[in-house]
Amino acid sequence: MNAERCHVCGGTDFEDRRVEYICRRNGNYLVVRDVPCEVCLRCGERYYDGAILLDIERRFKAIYEQHVKPRSVVQVPIEVYA
């Protein structure tokens, strides 16, 4: 990553990990698994490469606007806490 310090906590130790990224736009969701990122070891903040986020954005649009078939689909139950 470019910054040497975490912009949230100021931590300086990071680790490369692959995580689950959830993209949400106007009530539509896309879950992308195994997304590479760097994680701040002090506070857990995730840092993604801009090119990766653009790629995820492209996939989101392909699925919701061009009806490209995703790898799999799950149903997600929704609740409202009252």
Ligand SMILES: [Zn+2]
């Ligand atoms: Zn941090």
